[in-house]
Amino acid sequence: MKREQLLREAVEEVAQEVRSPDEFADRMHRSRRRRRVRGLVVTGAVAAVVALGVVVSLAVDGGSAQGRPVGELPAPDVVARPDQSPPRELIAAGKVAVSGYYTAKAVKQPNGNGVVAYEWSLLNAANGRYEKTDWAWLAVAPGMKIAAVLERDLPVNRIGLLDLATGKVQRWIKVDQGVGGVRFSPDGKRLVATTYGLNPDGLFKDASYRLNDKTVPGPKPSRTGFSVIDVASGRADFTELPPKKNDRGFVTGGGRQDLSWSRDGTLLWEPWGNAVGKVFYNVGGKAVPVPEWEANLGSPGAVLSPDKKLVSGQFAGQNGQIVSEVRDAKTGKRAALVPGQQLLAWADDDSLIAWRCDPEQCKPGKGEFRNQLVLVSLDGKSVTPLSGFREADLHSSSRWTPILTER
Template sequence: MTSDRPSRERPTVQPSDDSGQRTRATKARRTRSWAAVAVAVALVAGGAALALRPGGEDTKDPRAQQVRAPSTPRFQARPGQSPPRELIAAGRVAVSGYYTTEVVKEANGDAVGTYRWSLYDAAAKQYRTTDWAWVDVAPGMRTAAVLERDLPVDRIGLLDMRTGKIRRWIEVDEKVGGVRFSPDGKRLVATTYSRNPDGLFKDASYRLNGKKVPGPKPSRTGFHVIDVETGTARFAALPPRKDQPGAFAGAGRHDLAWSSDGRLLWEPAANKTGKAYYDEHAKASPVPGREASLPLGGGVLSPDGAHMTGDFAGEDGKITSEVLDARTGKRSALVPAQQLLAWADDSHLIAWRCDPDRCEPGKGEFRNQLLLVGLHGEKPIPLSGFRQPKLRDKDRWNPVLTER
């Protein structure tokens, strides 16, 4: 997710080898994959909701120079729901929706990576399954940009999340396969393609675990920058980069995302920063100063700009990730989590973590849940139930985290 907006990861719907994705509970450093962006910003059935504001504890952290831990932000947790049925939220961020993925085979030997989206229905106070092919939710959780099935498409819907109805359609000249709101919610970047970016084609097959499987075909043509209020769209041509990370993972989908200040666009690249930046005319731009110190592959700045999320840092079986000082890039805290997703406030994060009692390399490492964790040693608060441990399970859900 961008500057103050939580990031989320959207893994491409592409078969891969589970053995190559060992947990962050090992010393191996897990790469932050990003096929569609963001990127961030991600519950077992039957738990009661919590809507509390517990007081802060006198938890001491030597690195915090013995200061009192801030109060835990207000949260709504569903520790007995996976996927969630009712709203999950903490501080400034909520799970505005979630998606699952599966590969659907076609008769001619091709296949399509398919996303199934559920969005929060404020009127019904629950998540509802939709039939949209692609979704992005604007800050405030009142509007979602949606794309119809059979990507790419020639119009973008602005969905009213309070009524579940399309407020209006924005038609575009170049067909779109992915959309993304700017950090302020006033613009969209709509990435354009000549074929379905999630398509897997027989004539692009490769071998996976000794078996021949259909592969992706890069087909990005460029992007539209769209003013949400007026619907005005400006197109810029931008073919896919040759140094896109991942020979197969996400090789068909090359969506653009916004920089933290909303002035530039970026995509993953095999360079020192892990990102390539462009202006709205597709002209290459230097890395913005505020983002130059982010970890390779991405990181999320805290709302006050003082901290940024780092990588998994667990050793000797410990499940911890580091938080870095945004000015120096040095470690400022360790938190009990596998992957840091979004900032609930200046000192608390929403994160994934597997069950410490059942988490070990090759076993239980992907059975994880959403937690609220703090920088001052607070006890983690479960926000969801545990996900299915099998990575390629069609019911394994991924959260969409949005400022509310």
């Protein structure tokens, strides 16, 4: 098989449209249905590596990566840390910034069970540094002033609103149903809190399956529904929504089945195996047809440019190229090819934040996972490293995934 084919398979399997940590567990569940898994087997449990894409920004630290000269984008609002992985200080470009990052690993629990444990580091807005936290789950609001946080031992009966400048919880929102995941609406005024009967990141002995000739504990779907919460008042409206079943009556996905907001904040959605990759609900929990503007955007992880004219596409490298597509949002036709394996966010209408491996070392099966955050221009002529390189070992629990948040 040709190099570009191998690289395409690797990139698409590990980093194709994954936008959020909800899909960590979904990947883990899907690994049950295939023999070849690019996952992480730790203490008898399975995890997978994903990329979290939301977005924020600041000034330019140009230069080179590993001694390789690169172009500098003429942007006064770029803050780059090409020598830091994971980052210690603020990384930002244009409209977005890294508001934090997380790592994940599977950990043994008593009685043969396990759990996918996330470790979150959040930006301290006062000193511009990333600091480790003890929260089990979190989401950063657009504007990067507050984060919604959940305590350990999910599901929990309250949601904290954390001040990123002080690192302290401003107030708690109490809920009647156990919450396992939270997401801010695009305007930051509402939360969708997905509720569960069990820890959505739990791995259970009585749900074990065979993986690579080993028996490992597996996830259990236990979603009970969701609450739409008004952040200002704390009012929470709960709607029952058990795990969705396919045409054969089977629940698909892993234990974590969080709901997300649509791009315009009017609907909710979850991953699904249809052409769009999503199933949509209104805020009352009723399934609704896929909006036309969503259907035209392609993959679930596609991100729109600020002017809504372009949309990120998938990896499209050929003949050894490390490039991804940008498409016209209305026609779906290719508008550009830009350097990078995975396009995460738009810094502005003319540049994107992406994962990119070192072209000199990016070889299938060897160096394609040694990648760094970069800022790339739409014309493909400029590439500015934003972070240092992540470890090439997908099995490493130290591989970090950025939280990109609109500033």
